[in-house]
Amino acid sequence: MPTKLGLSAAALLVASFTGQAFAEEVNVYSNRQDFLVKPIIDTFTKETGIDVNVVFLKDGLGERLEREGRLSPADLLLTVDVSRLMDVVDKDLTQAVESEILEESIPAQYRDADGKWFAVTTRARAIYTSKDRIGKREDITYEELADPKYKGKVCTRSGKHPYNVALTASMIDEHGVDYTKTWLQGLKANLAQKPQGGDRDQIKAIKDGVCDYALGNSYYYGVMLSDEEQRETAEAVYINFPNQADRGTHVNISAVALAKHAKNKDAAIKLMEFLASDEAQHLYASANHEYPVKEGVEPSALVKGWGDFAADKRPLVDVAKHAKTAVQLVDEVKFDL
Amino acid sequence: MKRTAWTVSSWVLALLLTLPIMALIYEALLPTEDVFRHLWGSVLPTYISNTFWLVLWVMVFSFLAGVPAAWLMAMCELPSKRWLQWALILPLAMPSYIVAFVYTDLLDFSGPVQGTLRHWFGWQSASDYYFPAIRSLGGAALVLGLVLFPYVYLLARTAFMEQSMSLVQSSRLLGCTPWQSFKKVSLPLARPAIVVGLSLVAMETLAEFGTVNFFAVNTLTTAVYDTWLGYGSLNAAAKISAIMLLVVMLLLSMERMSRKRQQVFQKHMGQEQQRGYVLTGVTKWSALIFCWGLVALGFLLPFIILCYHALRYFDQAWNSRFFEYSLNSLLLSSLVAGLAILVALVLGMSHRLTGKTYTQIPKRLASMGYALPGTVLAIGVLVPLTSLDFAINDAALWLGMTEPGLLFTGTMTAIAFGYLVRFGAMAIGSVESSLGKVSPSLDMVTQTMGYSPSAMMMKVHVPLIRKGILAGALLVFIECMKELPAALLLRPFNFQTLATYVYQFVSDEQLELGALPAIVIVLVGLIPLIFLNRSLEQAH
Numbered sequence: 001m002p003t004k005l006g007l008s009a010a011a012l013l014v015a016s017f018t019g020q021a022f023a024e025e026v027n028v029y030s031n032r033q034d035f036l037v038k039p040i041i042d043t044f045t046k047e048t049g050i051d052v053n054v055v056f057l058k059d060g061l062g063e064r065l066e067r068e069g070r071l072s073p074a075d076l077l078l079t080v081d082v083s084r085l086m087d088v089v090d091k092d093l094t095q096a097v098e099s100e101i102l103e104e105s106i107p108a109q110y111r112d113a114d115g116k117w118f119a120v121t122t123r124a125r126a127i128y129t130s131k132d133r134i135g136k137r138e139d140i141t142y143e144e145l146a147d148p149k150y151k152g153k154v155c156t157r158s159g160k161h162p163y164n165v166a167l168t169a170s171m172i173d174e175h176g177v178d179y180t181k182t183w184l185q186g187l188k189a190n191l192a193q194k195p196q197g198g199d200r201d202q203i204k205a206i207k208d209g210v211c212d213y214a215l216g217n218s219y220y221y222g223v224m225l226s227d228e229e230q231r232e233t234a235e236a237v238y239i240n241f242p243n244q245a246d247r248g249t250h251v252n253i254s255a256v257a258l259a260k261h262a263k264n265k266d267a268a269i270k271l272m273e274f275l276a277s278d279e280a281q282h283l284y285a286s287a288n289h290e291y292p293v294k295e296g297v298e299p300s301a302l303v304k305g306w307g308d309f310a311a312d313k314r315p316l317v318d319v320a321k322h323a324k325t326a327v328q329l330v331d332e333v334k335f336d337l
Numbered sequence: 338m339k340r341t342a343w344t345v346s347s348w349v350l351a352l353l354l355t356l357p358i359m360a361l362i363y364e365a366l367l368p369t370e371d372v373f374r375h376l377w378g379s380v381l382p383t384y385i386s387n388t389f390w391l392v393l394w395v396m397v398f399s400f401l402a403g404v405p406a407a408w409l410m411a412m413c414e415l416p417s418k419r420w421l422q423w424a425l426i427l428p429l430a431m432p433s434y435i436v437a438f439v440y441t442d443l444l445d446f447s448g449p450v451q452g453t454l455r456h457w458f459g460w461q462s463a464s465d466y467y468f469p470a471i472r473s474l475g476g477a478a479l480v481l482g483l484v485l486f487p488y489v490y491l492l493a494r495t496a497f498m499e500q501s502m503s504l505v506q507s508s509r510l511l512g513c514t515p516w517q518s519f520k521k522v523s524l525p526l527a528r529p530a531i532v533v534g535l536s537l538v539a540m541e542t543l544a545e546f547g548t549v550n551f552f553a554v555n556t557l558t559t560a561v562y563d564t565w566l567g568y569g570s571l572n573a574a575a576k577i578s579a580i581m582l583l584v585v586m587l588l589l590s591m592e593r594m595s596r597k598r599q600q601v602f603q604k605h606m607g608q609e610q611q612r613g614y615v616l617t618g619v620t621k622w623s624a625l626i627f628c629w630g631l632v633a634l635g636f637l638l639p640f641i642i643l644c645y646h647a648l649r650y651f652d653q654a655w656n657s658r659f660f661e662y663s664l665n666s667l668l669l670s671s672l673v674a675g676l677a678i679l680v681a682l683v684l685g686m687s688h689r690l691t692g693k694t695y696t697q698i699p700k701r702l703a704s705m706g707y708a709l710p711g712t713v714l715a716i717g718v719l720v721p722l723t724s725l726d727f728a729i730n731d732a733a734l735w736l737g738m739t740e741p742g743l744l745f746t747g748t749m750t751a752i753a754f755g756y757l758v759r760f761g762a763m764a765i766g767s768v769e770s771s772l773g774k775v776s777p778s779l780d781m782v783t784q785t786m787g788y789s790p791s792a793m794m795m796k797v798h799v800p801l802i803r804k805g806i807l808a809g810a811l812l813v814f815i816e817c818m819k820e821l822p823a824a825l826l827l828r829p830f831n832f833q834t835l836a837t838y839v840y841q842f843v844s845d846e847q848l849e850l851g852a853l854p855a856i857v858i859v860l861v862g863l864i865p866l867i868f869l870n871r872s873l874e875q876a877h
Contacts, residue, residue, distance in 0.1 A: 027830055033841040034833075035850075053830040056841060059566050060712065060826050067723045071730060071743050073830060087569060158553065160563055196472050196553035208447040209461075229649075229849070327568055331379045336555060 025051040026267045029061050030078040040283045044274045050267045062088045074259040075268040081162035082316040083323035085255050089116050094257040097269055105276035110253060110293045119253035120275050121290035124218040125167050128237040130206045136238045139245065145213060146186025154190040155202045155211040159335035160327055163217055163252060168329065169322035170250045173314060177325060184333045195336050200224060207236035222289025222302050241309035248310040343687035343790060344696065350680050351699035354758050357717025358705055365575035373573040376564065388556040391478055395542045396535050398482030402631055403489025404531060408519060409624050411497030414613040421628050428635030429487040430862030432819040434547025435855050437480045438848050439639040444471040472552040481542055483635040489534035495804055496530035497523055499774060515614055529773060532592045533766045539588055543581060544710045546822055557581050558710045571716065578713045585708035589701065640859060646852035655853065663857055666835045670817035673756040674810040677764035681809060685768045686794050704765050706758035711822025718755045718827060722746045752827040759823065760816045764809035771805025772798065815862045
């Protein structure tokens with residue numbers, strides 16, 4: 001019995017070693033789910049013959065990378081949310097990439113001046129309103145959601161989710177810590193229910209009459225509208241882009257960066273350049289209804305139908321540096337409790 | 338093998354399995370950062386009280402569901418008992434976060450239950466009526482109780498069945514009613530097993546992440562996550578983990594204490610007489626409704642809903658990756674289950690051979706990993722294994738060879754080791770409670786016949802406790818199939834388990850697409866259940 005077990009253990013070990021092929025390949029650590037990046041990566045492999053290995057790490061990507069140090073097999077990092085990205089960059093786990101293709105494709109606002117990261121898509125933090133009870137609210141602002149007149153009418157997911165943290169961080173950058181704390185308190189007081197679920201659930205809550213206003217990322221609305229089963233729910237709300245009269249709507253990114261100890265550097269840069277190509281940008285837009293960063297690549301027809309909006313122009317690095325303070329504020333006002 | 342060899346190997350195993358915890362304690366002992374003080378002053382007290390109540394309620398629920406069900410199955414004749422006795426284990430195969438998702442779908446405002454009520458009574462909005470919120474502490478306790486009670490059921494049933502029927506019969510002859518003989522004879526005899534079951538439930542609840550996160554119930558586990566990932570502070574996260582570890586050690590020692598005061602040995606491993614009260618009338622129907630109700634809520638209903646989603650989204654969800662991921666999960670889980678039993682036997686026997694109190698220590702040490710939430714455990718595993726990897730690579734460089742790369746953290750080793758640390762306690766507990774029932778006089782007899790300790794183990798103890806071994810292996814296997822957070826962090830390139838695959842969909846709020854692989858997790862988890870049940874039946 002023990003020998004048999006020992007043998008199968010050895011077999012498993014060997015199997016996992018031989019998984020590392022000798023052909024040209026890129027190893028990717030990704031915050032993004034496989035099924036979202038899969039079509040893009042399959043296209044890349046088909047065109048270049050380069051194999052791509054992806055590990056989906058929802059959490060703890062930076063921590064793992066840090067521990068592995070120079071022995072890390074990761075070549076490329078695919079992240080969502082700017083504060084998680086900056087965490088990796090600040091820990092010096094990425095390296096600069098010089099590529100004309102990337103610099104030409106991606107606007108300066110959406111990449112690091114030194115080439116240590118490049119955004120691939122953007123997504124807006126929208127406010128959804130009930131079609132029946134509220135209607136379209138083009139003049140809506142984030143600040144307004146803390147107004148006592150909305151008591152019991154607002155829904156959102158956990159205040160500590162990266163998307164809400166980034167929004168709170170952008171509030172800190174705009175208004176300072178004290179204002180933002182008061183804002184969070186006001187927002188909490190207005191909540192119809194304890195923060196729960198994901199962005200999609202907030203849209204559902206509006207349809208159910210639990211609340212009239214909800215915070216949510218733009219692409220969830222797109223995905224729901226293009227899914228037969230969820231369309232009816234999504235059709236109960238309007239998408240509104242907040243703060244159009246002043247600083248613009250808060251926008252977050254998904255991004256790519258070259259790992260500091262990348263061993264397949266050339267192949268990895270090829271993949272980065274591919275992610276910025278018209279083809280991949282188009283795939284991102286059509287599969288997940290995000291906004292392509294590359295100028296000239298159109299969002300999906302559905303997303304275009306929502307109309308243009310002014311995005312908050314402040315550098316995302318400025319948002320990311322307030323992320324930790326934002327999490328602390330969320331805890332201080334016991335937002336989720 | 339000499340006795341000292343047993344002792345040495347049990348200490349080596351125990352120390353190996355405690356490596357991740359030692360790494361964490363080391364981390365926790367580093368000077369306090371502001372983060373911990375900040376948490377202590379704001380949200381941590383609430384987290385602690387939430388955790389306390391959650392664990393308590395889940396234990397109460399598991400006891401009230403598991404013990405009566407176990408007794409009914411072991412001692413009574415009921416129609417459909419052949420089905421029921423293994424159907425009651427089925428909820429174990431259900432990942433709790435999936436059950437949580439299903440019940441949320443059913444019971445929240447837009448779900449069919451409230452929808453129907455509104456339709457019947459003409460209510461318009463949420464403010465017109467009261468309905469208990471499923472996303473609450475009570476809801477989480479209920480969902481966790483539904484999937485965790487089989488731990489108590491399984492261990493208690495084995496204990497009831499191994500009880501010598503003659504004891505029960507004697508008590509009846511002395512004038513006890515069935516209830517009195519249950520209370521005075523069966524329950525005290527089964528107490529060690531029940532306590533082990535309850536402590537498994539408590540530790541499982543303590544480490545639970547998926548459900549509480551989904552229900553927005555903040556516990557110490559979610560605090561560890563937030564602290565590590567939100568604040569980026571491993572130090573504060575390790576400190577909170579250390580608090581949790583203390584709680585678990587407290588739980589465990591309470592269990593030991595309660596067990597130490599009773600020394601119960603039975604002469605016969607009951608297989609002789611006919612057992613079973615024949616239930617009739619109201620008793621029969623209440624027993625049936627009780628047992629089948631548990632099965633329906635903990636397994637059938639969620640399973641049917643999963644099937645419904647799987648059918649609707651079949652075309653999108655059906656693809657070639659199934660077989661590969663199923664095989665991965667199956668191999669990994671069997672490997673870990675086998676290793677866990679080996680560890681449990683070595684630890685259990687070495688304690689038995691010496692009979693000294695201090696040889697308990699390796700068992701306790703090796704069981705501590707169960708207290709660690711998956712992510713924390715993953716950090717704990719990565720820290721020592723990474724150092725080992727670096728040591729090997731440095732040595733290779735020094736010898737002028739090419740660096741072999743991440744031999745431990747880049748392969749299956751890390752994840753298998755992590756699972757062994759996390760779930761070894763289940764095998765240890767199960768083997769221990771079975772060994773406890775083997776009378777020491779057997780050891781003495783065997784030894785006077787000149788058997789070596791290992792021969793004695795293989796020829797006497799293993800056959801006698803095979804049911805306990807199987808139950809332990811089964812528990813470990815199913816847990817490995819479902820385990821998620823550690824798998825997410827520890828798996829090597831191009832390696833997915835079914836759980837990580839399903840989780841991708843759940844985390845993107847698309848459980849519908851993950852329903853099919855989720856069903857596979859459940860079905861694969863069923864295979865050993867059938868196996869176990871057959872062996873239990875053969876004994877009678």
